[in-house]
Amino acid sequence: MSAAGRILVINPNSSLSCTQGIAAALAPFGALGRFEVVRLEDGPPAIASWRDWHSVAEPLCRRVEREDAAAYVIACVSDPGFEAVRATTRRPVLGMFRCAVAAALTRAERFGVIGFVAASEARQRLALRSMGVEERLVGWTPLDLPMEVLTDPEAPRSRIREAARALASTGAGAIVLGCTGMAGHVAAAEDAAGLAVIEPCAAAGAMALLATAPA
Template structure:
Protein backbone atom coordinates (compact mmCIF):
# COMPACT_ATOMS: atom_id res chain seq x y z
CA UNK A 1 0.00 0.00 0.00
CA UNK A 2 1.38 3.38 -0.99
CA UNK A 3 1.38 5.86 1.86
CA UNK A 4 2.89 9.19 2.78
CA UNK A 5 3.57 10.05 6.40
CA UNK A 6 5.16 13.42 7.01
CA UNK A 7 7.29 14.08 10.09
CA UNK A 8 7.69 17.81 10.70
CA UNK A 9 10.59 18.84 12.90
CA UNK A 10 9.56 22.25 14.26
CA UNK A 11 13.13 23.32 14.96
CA UNK A 12 15.82 24.33 12.49
CA UNK A 13 18.49 21.85 13.64
CA UNK A 14 19.74 19.87 10.65
CA UNK A 15 21.40 17.30 12.92
CA UNK A 16 18.12 16.72 14.77
CA UNK A 17 16.25 16.33 11.48
CA UNK A 18 18.86 13.84 10.25
CA UNK A 19 18.56 11.86 13.48
CA UNK A 20 14.78 11.64 13.09
CA UNK A 21 15.20 10.38 9.52
CA UNK A 22 17.68 7.72 10.65
CA UNK A 23 15.40 6.59 13.48
CA UNK A 24 12.36 6.04 11.25
CA UNK A 25 14.23 4.57 8.26
CA UNK A 26 13.51 0.95 9.31
CA UNK A 27 9.78 1.60 8.79
CA UNK A 28 10.37 1.62 5.06
CA UNK A 29 9.36 3.95 2.23
CA UNK A 30 6.67 6.55 2.51
CA UNK A 31 7.89 8.18 5.73
CA UNK A 32 9.38 11.63 5.08
CA UNK A 33 11.00 14.22 7.32
CA UNK A 34 11.02 17.96 6.89
CA UNK A 35 11.75 20.87 9.22
CA UNK A 36 10.85 24.49 9.75
CA UNK A 37 13.72 26.41 8.20
CA UNK A 38 12.79 29.50 10.20
CA UNK A 39 12.04 27.58 13.38
CA UNK A 40 13.99 28.06 16.61
CA UNK A 41 17.21 26.08 17.16
CA UNK A 42 15.24 23.94 19.62
CA UNK A 43 11.87 24.02 21.39
CA UNK A 44 13.02 25.19 24.82
CA UNK A 45 10.58 27.82 26.10
CA UNK A 46 6.83 28.22 25.98
CA UNK A 47 7.42 31.05 23.47
CA UNK A 48 9.20 28.56 21.19
CA UNK A 49 6.33 26.12 21.68
CA UNK A 50 3.64 28.64 20.69
CA UNK A 51 5.71 30.25 17.94
CA UNK A 52 5.78 27.15 15.75
CA UNK A 53 2.05 26.37 15.81
CA UNK A 54 1.05 28.46 12.79
CA UNK A 55 4.08 27.48 10.63
CA UNK A 56 3.28 23.82 11.34
CA UNK A 57 -0.30 24.39 10.19
CA UNK A 58 0.92 26.00 6.98
CA UNK A 59 3.21 23.06 6.18
CA UNK A 60 0.36 20.61 6.75
CA UNK A 61 -2.04 22.62 4.59
CA UNK A 62 0.52 22.76 1.76
CA UNK A 63 1.68 19.14 1.91
CA UNK A 64 -0.84 16.33 1.35
CA UNK A 65 -0.14 13.20 3.40
CA UNK A 66 -1.96 10.25 4.93
CA UNK A 67 -0.77 11.19 8.41
CA UNK A 68 1.44 13.79 10.07
CA UNK A 69 3.76 13.68 13.07
CA UNK A 70 4.87 16.73 15.04
CA UNK A 71 8.47 15.63 15.45
CA UNK A 72 9.26 17.20 18.80
CA UNK A 73 8.81 15.55 22.19
CA UNK A 74 6.76 18.36 23.67
CA UNK A 75 4.10 18.08 20.93
CA UNK A 76 4.08 21.81 20.07
CA UNK A 77 1.11 23.11 18.14
CA UNK A 78 -0.59 19.73 18.07
CA UNK A 79 -4.09 20.99 18.79
CA UNK A 80 -3.78 23.73 16.16
CA UNK A 81 -2.28 21.35 13.60
CA UNK A 82 -5.25 19.02 13.94
CA UNK A 83 -7.50 21.81 12.71
CA UNK A 84 -5.44 22.15 9.51
CA UNK A 85 -6.31 18.72 8.11
CA UNK A 86 -8.80 15.89 8.37
CA UNK A 87 -5.91 13.38 8.42
CA UNK A 88 -4.37 12.05 11.65
CA UNK A 89 -1.85 14.35 13.34
CA UNK A 90 0.20 12.72 16.09
CA UNK A 91 2.45 14.08 18.81
CA UNK A 92 5.67 12.23 19.60
CA UNK A 93 5.42 12.49 23.37
CA UNK A 94 1.88 11.15 23.47
CA UNK A 95 2.94 8.25 21.23
CA UNK A 96 5.97 7.52 23.40
CA UNK A 97 3.94 7.52 26.62
CA UNK A 98 1.36 5.20 25.10
CA UNK A 99 4.14 2.85 23.97
CA UNK A 100 5.76 2.95 27.41
CA UNK A 101 2.52 2.11 29.19
CA UNK A 102 2.04 -0.82 26.84
CA UNK A 103 5.27 -2.24 28.27
CA UNK A 104 5.09 -1.41 31.98
CA UNK A 105 3.17 0.32 34.74
CA UNK A 106 5.74 2.99 35.67
CA UNK A 107 7.85 5.05 33.29
CA UNK A 108 10.61 7.64 33.59
CA UNK A 109 11.52 10.44 31.20
CA UNK A 110 14.94 11.80 30.27
CA UNK A 111 14.09 15.44 29.52
CA UNK A 112 15.81 17.82 27.13
CA UNK A 113 16.01 20.78 29.51
CA UNK A 114 14.38 21.63 32.83
CA UNK A 115 12.09 24.01 30.93
CA UNK A 116 10.47 21.00 29.22
CA UNK A 117 8.93 19.63 32.42
CA UNK A 118 5.82 21.87 32.54
CA UNK A 119 4.95 20.91 28.96
CA UNK A 120 5.40 17.22 29.68
CA UNK A 121 3.32 17.47 32.84
CA UNK A 122 0.54 19.20 30.91
CA UNK A 123 0.44 16.37 28.37
CA UNK A 124 0.55 13.66 31.04
CA UNK A 125 -2.25 15.34 32.98
CA UNK A 126 -4.34 15.51 29.81
CA UNK A 127 -3.73 11.79 29.24
CA UNK A 128 -4.59 11.04 32.87
CA UNK A 129 -1.28 9.25 33.52
CA UNK A 130 0.89 11.74 35.42
CA UNK A 131 0.79 9.55 38.54
CA UNK A 132 2.48 6.75 36.61
CA UNK A 133 5.65 8.77 35.98
CA UNK A 134 8.31 7.43 38.35
CA UNK A 135 10.79 10.22 37.62
CA UNK A 136 11.90 12.93 35.24
CA UNK A 137 15.56 13.90 34.76
CA UNK A 138 16.68 16.76 32.44
CA UNK A 139 19.99 16.76 30.57
CA UNK A 140 20.18 20.56 30.10
CA UNK A 141 22.35 20.24 27.00
CA UNK A 142 22.12 22.29 23.79
CA UNK A 143 20.59 20.53 20.80
CA UNK A 144 23.84 20.25 18.86
CA UNK A 145 25.51 18.55 21.84
CA UNK A 146 22.56 16.22 22.27
CA UNK A 147 22.70 15.04 18.67
CA UNK A 148 26.45 14.40 18.78
CA UNK A 149 27.30 10.70 18.47
CA UNK A 150 29.39 10.65 21.67
CA UNK A 151 29.19 13.84 23.72
CA UNK A 152 25.92 13.25 25.64
CA UNK A 153 26.31 9.54 26.30
CA UNK A 154 27.60 9.78 29.88
CA UNK A 155 24.81 12.16 30.88
CA UNK A 156 22.18 10.00 29.20
CA UNK A 157 23.49 6.88 30.92
CA UNK A 158 23.47 8.57 34.31
CA UNK A 159 19.92 9.83 33.80
CA UNK A 160 18.67 6.43 32.65
CA UNK A 161 20.23 4.65 35.61
CA UNK A 162 18.79 7.20 38.03
CA UNK A 163 15.30 6.73 36.62
CA UNK A 164 15.57 2.95 36.96
CA UNK A 165 16.72 3.43 40.57
CA UNK A 166 13.64 5.61 41.16
CA UNK A 167 11.33 2.83 40.02
CA UNK A 168 10.94 3.37 36.28
CA UNK A 169 10.22 0.07 34.54
CA UNK A 170 10.64 1.69 31.13
CA UNK A 171 12.48 4.87 30.10
CA UNK A 172 11.34 7.42 27.52
CA UNK A 173 13.92 9.52 25.68
CA UNK A 174 12.35 12.96 26.01
CA UNK A 175 13.74 14.65 22.91
CA UNK A 176 14.00 13.70 19.24
CA UNK A 177 17.66 14.76 19.47
CA UNK A 178 18.36 11.65 21.57
CA UNK A 179 17.27 9.29 18.79
CA UNK A 180 20.76 7.91 18.30
CA UNK A 181 21.31 7.05 21.96
CA UNK A 182 18.84 4.24 22.64
CA UNK A 183 21.50 1.60 23.24
CA UNK A 184 23.44 3.57 25.85
CA UNK A 185 20.25 4.36 27.78
CA UNK A 186 19.07 0.75 27.67
CA UNK A 187 22.41 -0.61 28.83
CA UNK A 188 22.57 1.85 31.73
CA UNK A 189 18.96 1.44 32.88
CA UNK A 190 18.57 -2.28 32.34
CA UNK A 191 14.93 -1.70 31.30
CA UNK A 192 13.19 -1.10 27.95
CA UNK A 193 13.77 2.30 26.33
CA UNK A 194 11.16 4.05 24.20
CA UNK A 195 12.51 6.21 21.39
CA UNK A 196 9.74 8.69 20.43
CA UNK A 197 10.52 8.91 16.70
CA UNK A 198 9.98 5.16 16.35
CA UNK A 199 6.98 5.13 18.67
CA UNK A 200 5.37 7.85 16.57
CA UNK A 201 6.28 6.09 13.31
CA UNK A 202 4.56 2.90 14.45
CA UNK A 203 1.46 4.80 15.55
CA UNK A 204 1.36 6.87 12.35
CA UNK A 205 1.63 3.79 10.12
CA UNK A 206 -1.34 2.28 11.94
CA UNK A 207 -3.30 5.53 11.75
CA UNK A 208 -2.62 5.85 8.02
CA UNK A 209 -3.75 2.27 7.45
CA UNK A 210 -6.97 2.89 9.34
CA UNK A 211 -7.65 5.88 7.09
CA UNK A 212 -7.73 3.74 3.94
CA UNK A 213 -8.94 0.33 5.08
CA UNK A 214 -12.68 -0.11 4.51
CA UNK A 215 -14.79 -1.08 7.53
CA UNK A 216 -15.35 -4.81 7.97
CA UNK A 217 -18.91 -5.81 7.12
CA UNK A 218 -20.98 -7.20 9.96
Protein backbone atom coordinates in the same frame (compact mmCIF):
# COMPACT_ATOMS: atom_id res chain seq x y z
CA MET B 1 4.95 10.28 -3.40
CA SER B 2 1.17 10.56 -3.51
CA ALA B 3 -0.69 11.97 -0.53
CA ALA B 4 -2.36 8.59 -0.08
CA GLY B 5 0.99 7.00 0.79
CA ARG B 6 2.84 9.89 2.39
CA ILE B 7 3.42 10.39 6.11
CA LEU B 8 4.85 13.86 6.60
CA VAL B 9 7.15 14.12 9.63
CA ILE B 10 7.76 17.76 10.54
CA ASN B 11 10.61 18.74 12.84
CA PRO B 12 9.49 22.12 14.22
CA ASN B 13 13.05 23.22 14.95
CA SER B 14 15.65 24.25 12.38
CA SER B 15 18.44 21.89 13.49
CA LEU B 16 19.78 19.88 10.57
CA SER B 17 21.50 17.32 12.83
CA CYS B 18 18.25 16.77 14.76
CA THR B 19 16.32 16.32 11.50
CA GLN B 20 18.90 13.84 10.25
CA GLY B 21 18.62 11.93 13.51
CA ILE B 22 14.82 11.73 13.13
CA ALA B 23 15.22 10.38 9.61
CA ALA B 24 17.75 7.81 10.81
CA ALA B 25 15.41 6.66 13.59
CA LEU B 26 12.66 6.14 11.01
CA ALA B 27 14.98 4.33 8.59
CA PRO B 28 13.93 0.85 9.80
CA PHE B 29 10.51 1.61 8.32
CA GLY B 30 12.16 2.56 5.02
CA ALA B 31 11.05 -0.53 3.15
CA LEU B 32 7.54 0.86 3.38
CA GLY B 33 8.70 4.04 1.65
CA ARG B 34 6.13 6.29 3.24
CA PHE B 35 7.94 8.73 5.52
CA GLU B 36 9.12 12.17 4.43
CA VAL B 37 11.08 14.06 7.09
CA VAL B 38 11.24 17.87 6.84
CA ARG B 39 12.09 20.72 9.18
CA LEU B 40 10.88 24.26 9.74
CA GLU B 41 13.86 26.11 8.29
CA ASP B 42 12.80 29.31 10.08
CA GLY B 43 12.02 27.56 13.36
CA PRO B 44 14.04 27.97 16.56
CA PRO B 45 17.26 25.94 16.93
CA ALA B 46 15.42 23.79 19.49
CA ILE B 47 12.10 23.83 21.32
CA ALA B 48 13.57 24.86 24.66
CA SER B 49 11.18 27.50 26.04
CA TRP B 50 7.47 28.17 26.15
CA ARG B 51 8.09 30.93 23.60
CA ASP B 52 9.70 28.41 21.23
CA TRP B 53 6.81 25.99 21.83
CA HIS B 54 4.14 28.58 21.03
CA SER B 55 6.04 30.14 18.14
CA VAL B 56 5.93 27.04 15.94
CA ALA B 57 2.19 26.34 16.17
CA GLU B 58 1.18 28.60 13.29
CA PRO B 59 4.08 27.59 10.99
CA LEU B 60 3.18 23.95 11.58
CA CYS B 61 -0.45 24.64 10.68
CA ARG B 62 0.58 26.45 7.51
CA ARG B 63 2.87 23.58 6.50
CA VAL B 64 0.07 21.06 6.99
CA GLU B 65 -2.38 23.21 5.02
CA ARG B 66 0.16 23.48 2.20
CA GLU B 67 1.22 19.84 1.96
CA ASP B 68 -1.30 17.04 1.66
CA ALA B 69 -0.44 13.74 3.33
CA ALA B 70 -2.11 10.66 4.73
CA ALA B 71 -0.91 11.57 8.24
CA TYR B 72 1.27 14.15 9.97
CA VAL B 73 3.80 13.60 12.75
CA ILE B 74 4.98 16.52 14.90
CA ALA B 75 8.60 15.54 15.43
CA CYS B 76 9.26 17.19 18.78
CA VAL B 77 8.83 15.48 22.13
CA SER B 78 6.98 18.46 23.61
CA ASP B 79 4.24 18.03 20.96
CA PRO B 80 4.09 21.76 20.10
CA GLY B 81 1.07 22.91 18.13
CA PHE B 82 -0.59 19.53 18.57
CA GLU B 83 -4.13 20.76 19.17
CA ALA B 84 -3.86 23.54 16.57
CA VAL B 85 -2.63 21.19 13.86
CA ARG B 86 -5.38 18.69 14.66
CA ALA B 87 -7.89 21.49 14.11
CA THR B 88 -6.30 22.24 10.72
CA THR B 89 -6.72 18.85 9.06
CA ARG B 90 -9.01 15.84 9.12
CA ARG B 91 -6.03 13.54 8.63
CA PRO B 92 -4.36 11.81 11.61
CA VAL B 93 -1.95 14.01 13.56
CA LEU B 94 0.48 12.35 15.95
CA GLY B 95 2.63 13.92 18.65
CA MET B 96 5.86 12.06 19.39
CA PHE B 97 5.61 12.46 23.16
CA ARG B 98 2.09 11.08 23.32
CA CYS B 99 3.10 8.16 21.10
CA ALA B 100 6.16 7.38 23.22
CA VAL B 101 4.16 7.46 26.46
CA ALA B 102 1.54 5.14 24.98
CA ALA B 103 4.32 2.76 23.96
CA ALA B 104 5.93 2.94 27.42
CA LEU B 105 2.64 1.99 29.06
CA THR B 106 2.54 -1.22 27.03
CA ARG B 107 5.79 -2.20 28.77
CA ALA B 108 5.28 -1.03 32.36
CA GLU B 109 2.80 0.47 34.78
CA ARG B 110 5.15 3.34 35.64
CA PHE B 111 7.75 5.15 33.58
CA GLY B 112 10.37 7.89 33.71
CA VAL B 113 11.42 10.54 31.20
CA ILE B 114 14.88 11.78 30.28
CA GLY B 115 14.12 15.38 29.35
CA PHE B 116 15.85 17.82 27.02
CA VAL B 117 15.98 20.89 29.30
CA ALA B 118 14.32 21.61 32.64
CA ALA B 119 11.77 23.90 30.97
CA SER B 120 10.42 20.95 28.98
CA GLU B 121 8.99 19.28 32.07
CA ALA B 122 5.95 21.55 32.38
CA ARG B 123 5.03 21.03 28.71
CA GLN B 124 5.37 17.27 28.94
CA ARG B 125 3.36 17.13 32.15
CA LEU B 126 0.65 19.13 30.38
CA ALA B 127 0.50 16.42 27.72
CA LEU B 128 0.42 13.70 30.39
CA ARG B 129 -2.51 15.39 32.09
CA SER B 130 -4.36 15.56 28.78
CA MET B 131 -3.80 11.80 28.44
CA GLY B 132 -4.88 11.16 32.04
CA VAL B 133 -1.63 9.38 32.96
CA GLU B 134 0.46 11.94 34.85
CA GLU B 135 0.30 9.85 38.04
CA ARG B 136 2.18 7.05 36.26
CA LEU B 137 5.27 9.23 35.79
CA VAL B 138 7.74 8.34 38.55
CA GLY B 139 10.65 10.54 37.56
CA TRP B 140 11.70 13.27 35.13
CA THR B 141 15.41 14.08 34.68
CA PRO B 142 16.65 16.82 32.30
CA LEU B 143 19.98 16.76 30.47
CA ASP B 144 20.15 20.55 29.93
CA LEU B 145 22.44 20.19 26.91
CA PRO B 146 22.35 22.21 23.67
CA MET B 147 20.72 20.42 20.74
CA GLU B 148 23.97 20.17 18.78
CA VAL B 149 25.64 18.48 21.76
CA LEU B 150 22.69 16.16 22.27
CA THR B 151 22.83 14.94 18.67
CA ASP B 152 26.57 14.26 18.80
CA PRO B 153 27.30 10.51 18.60
CA GLU B 154 29.38 10.51 21.82
CA ALA B 155 29.27 13.80 23.74
CA PRO B 156 26.02 13.29 25.73
CA ARG B 157 26.42 9.57 26.44
CA SER B 158 27.68 9.86 30.03
CA ARG B 159 24.85 12.24 30.97
CA ILE B 160 22.27 9.98 29.34
CA ARG B 161 23.59 6.92 31.16
CA GLU B 162 23.54 8.79 34.48
CA ALA B 163 19.96 9.95 33.91
CA ALA B 164 18.83 6.46 32.91
CA ARG B 165 20.34 4.92 36.04
CA ALA B 166 18.71 7.57 38.22
CA LEU B 167 15.28 6.91 36.74
CA ALA B 168 15.68 3.15 37.13
CA SER B 169 16.38 3.73 40.83
CA THR B 170 13.03 5.55 41.25
CA GLY B 171 11.04 2.44 40.29
CA ALA B 172 10.42 3.21 36.64
CA GLY B 173 9.63 0.13 34.57
CA ALA B 174 10.36 1.88 31.26
CA ILE B 175 12.09 5.08 30.16
CA VAL B 176 10.98 7.57 27.52
CA LEU B 177 13.65 9.60 25.73
CA GLY B 178 12.19 13.09 25.96
CA CYS B 179 13.76 14.66 22.87
CA THR B 180 14.21 13.60 19.25
CA GLY B 181 17.85 14.65 19.59
CA MET B 182 18.43 11.53 21.71
CA ALA B 183 17.38 9.17 18.92
CA GLY B 184 20.90 7.83 18.47
CA HIS B 185 21.40 7.01 22.16
CA VAL B 186 18.82 4.29 22.84
CA ALA B 187 21.36 1.51 23.42
CA ALA B 188 23.37 3.60 25.88
CA ALA B 189 20.27 4.35 27.95
CA GLU B 190 19.09 0.72 27.86
CA ASP B 191 22.50 -0.60 28.92
CA ALA B 192 22.67 1.84 31.82
CA ALA B 193 19.11 1.34 33.10
CA GLY B 194 18.50 -2.31 32.30
CA LEU B 195 14.99 -1.28 31.24
CA ALA B 196 13.00 -0.86 28.04
CA VAL B 197 13.81 2.55 26.54
CA ILE B 198 11.21 4.11 24.23
CA GLU B 199 12.53 6.19 21.34
CA PRO B 200 9.78 8.64 20.28
CA CYS B 201 10.53 8.72 16.54
CA ALA B 202 10.12 4.96 16.25
CA ALA B 203 7.03 4.98 18.48
CA ALA B 204 5.36 7.66 16.38
CA GLY B 205 6.43 5.99 13.14
CA ALA B 206 4.78 2.73 14.13
CA MET B 207 1.60 4.47 15.23
CA ALA B 208 1.46 6.55 12.06
CA LEU B 209 1.60 3.37 9.97
CA LEU B 210 -1.19 1.92 12.06
CA ALA B 211 -3.26 5.09 11.70
CA THR B 212 -2.95 4.98 7.91
CA ALA B 213 -3.34 1.24 7.43
CA PRO B 214 -6.15 0.17 5.06
CA ALA B 215 -9.40 -0.58 6.86
